[in-house]
Amino acid sequence: MAALAAFTLLAPTAAACSGSDDGGVPVINVYYAPEENFQKVVDDCNQEAQGKYRIDYQVLPRGADDQRVQMVRRLAAEDDGMDVLGLDVTWTAEFASAKWIKEWTGAEKDEASKGTLEQPLESATYEGKLYAAPKNTNTQLLWYRSDLVPNPPKTWDEMIKMSQDLKSQGKPYEIDTMGAQYEGLVVLYNNMVASDGGKILNDDGNKVEFDDGAVKALATLQKFASAGVTNPSFTNTQEDDARLQFQGGSGAFQLNYPFVWPALQEGAPDLKDKVKWARYPGIDANTPSKVTIGGYNLAVSAYTKHPEESFAAALCLRSPEHQLFSAINDGVPPTIESVYSDPQMDKAYPFKADILAQVKDGANRPITPAYQNVSTVLSATLSPPADIRPEQDAKDLRGSIQDALESKGVLP
The missing domain is CATH 3.40.190.10 (Periplasmic binding protein-like II)
Structure with missing residues (x-):
């Protein structure tokens, strides 16, 4: 969108x-x-x-x-x-x-x-x-500064480590992506769930599953948000905000949609020849990511x-x-x-x-007539990401998502 x-x-x-x-x-x-x-x-x-x-x-x-x-x-x-x-x-x-x-x-x-x-x-x-x-x-890609990172990371852990190393050297280091309480945060989380082989709902979309992969994704998101590698405005950042942060020169990595490429060619002549792209990072180095x-x-x-x-x-x-x-x-x-x-x-x-x-090789978001309700519940629980408590939030989400699925209310 x-x-x-x-x-x-x-x-x-x-x-x-x-x-x-x-x-x-x-x-x-x-x-x-x-x-x-x-x-x-x-x-x-x-x-x-x-x-x-x-x-x-x-x-x-x-x-x-x-x-x-x-x-x-x-x-x-x-x-x-x-x-x-x-x-x-x-x-x-x-x-x-x-x-x-x-x-x-x-x-x-x-x-x-x-x-x-x-x-x-x-x-x-x-x-x-x-x-x-x-x-x-x-689909979102990983955009990175090739002058700072010769070889793009394959996993979240690797990307976080690269970012921290750049930060310690006083170089641009941020991982710019969407962290505001809206659908973009749900997509970020769903990428992590799918990449780890997890499920939020069952295959029929009528019952909450929230398995180990979904819980591990909560931990990955919390680790990323609290690692000191995001923009100070991460919890208010949407797609175009992330683009502008990266174009401003403070980012080493950007996770965003392809619209950033033509915008980069026009709006950041000093950066355009330094930026390359790669597959979105996964959870395990031997397992390709699955992106929403x-x-x-x-x-x-x-x-x-x-x-x-x-x-x-x-x-x-x-x-x-x-x-x-x-x-x-x-x-x-x-x-x-x-x-x-x-x-x-x-x-x-x-x-x-x-x-x-x-x-x-992509992933869909949970397919259910109640998706709007599910998304609202997820974004509220995931925000702010640094405060996520994986086990407790997983327990809470199993209940709140099931309630969302059973909601009979439809916007008139």
């Missing part, structure tokens, strides 16, 4: 009232996050439709919570003016469980699944059924008056050629594997092989 936002310009919120059909041509209202060049994709799809339908891009608010609130309230009212919905990957289960979105079946399902990477496809699936078409994905994927999926509203045209429009918007365009122009990594092989990706994504490897 943050990576997407970092590549966009300020955009107005979605219209309160959607357009109506124009001269017999169905109008397909696509509610999607601000993305600077998405209108060009919409225009291309309208041309390809040859009058069968016309897509109108309804720009959602910038903030993910505001996006969700707007869509949930209108869907709860069975608003038939919403057709295609851009869903954060964590919302699919909630919207499907509430029966707000249609299942993808038949030829549409085959087309949406063809060549799509496994983890993004899993994020669009609920109870074994496909409810959305993955449009773009995302992000991104957006395209779903079709259960209340659309034009389901056939809505499925066609969604498929066009996330086609291989349009995923390539959005990747190059808006910095959102593709979900279709073949797009990574296109030569045009080489310049825009010199790190494309690392992104692809991490997404193929």
Whole structure:
């Protein structure tokens, strides 16, 4: 989400009232996050439709919570003016469980699944059924100063030790990443859980598990936050804050999304040739890390008056050629594997092989209709990270997360 936002310009919120059909041509209202060049994709799809339908891009608010609130309230009212919905990957289960979105079946399902990477496809699936078409994905990489660190660390322990050594030498040493009490902190923790083979929920997503791997991840996060290697503003840091801290010259390492690369080329000419990238650090040196994927999926509203045209429009918007365009122009990594092989990706994504490897071996956040509740509970308990008490907090979370799963309340 943050990576997407970092590549966009300020955009107005979605219209309160959607357009109506124009001269017999169905109008397909696509509610999607601000993305600077998405209108060009919409225009291309309208041309390809040859009058069968016309897509109108309804720009959602910038903030993910505001996006969700707007869509949930209108869907709860069975608003038939919403057709295609851009869903954060964590919302699919909630919207499907509430029966707000249609299942993808038949030829549409085959087309949406063809060549799509496994983890993004899993994020669009609920109870074994496909409810959305993955449009773009995302993953964090390790960005490091090659003039300070010739060889990047493979584990958290190794990275912390390198940072402490640099600090003792009076050199830039910080590990800049997201530590504020919000979704970014949950992602940081989930990376550690997944990399250690742990589980927060069971495979069905209906019962808390919080196994040894989840407890060990609490200890890893606490050790990192209390090792004296973070920025003084760590507990208030979100994605763009971490980018600016690193660009300011105090960081030796940054854990963040690919949007930092073009920003570095433009905003830090003294640093850009010194910065390299590597796979996100893991827990064990012999076990590759597993990094939480992000991104957006395209779903079709259960209340659309034009389901056939809505499925066609969604498929066009996330086609291989349009995923390539959005990747190059808006910095959102593709979900279709073949797009990574296109030569045009080489310049825009010199790190494309690392992104692809991490997404193929990535991790989803817990898939549950109650994810918003689970995330809120986790971020509150994890903040501030330096105060984590692994065993006690694990015990508390087993209870509070189960309560969150059983919550019957849905935002109206």
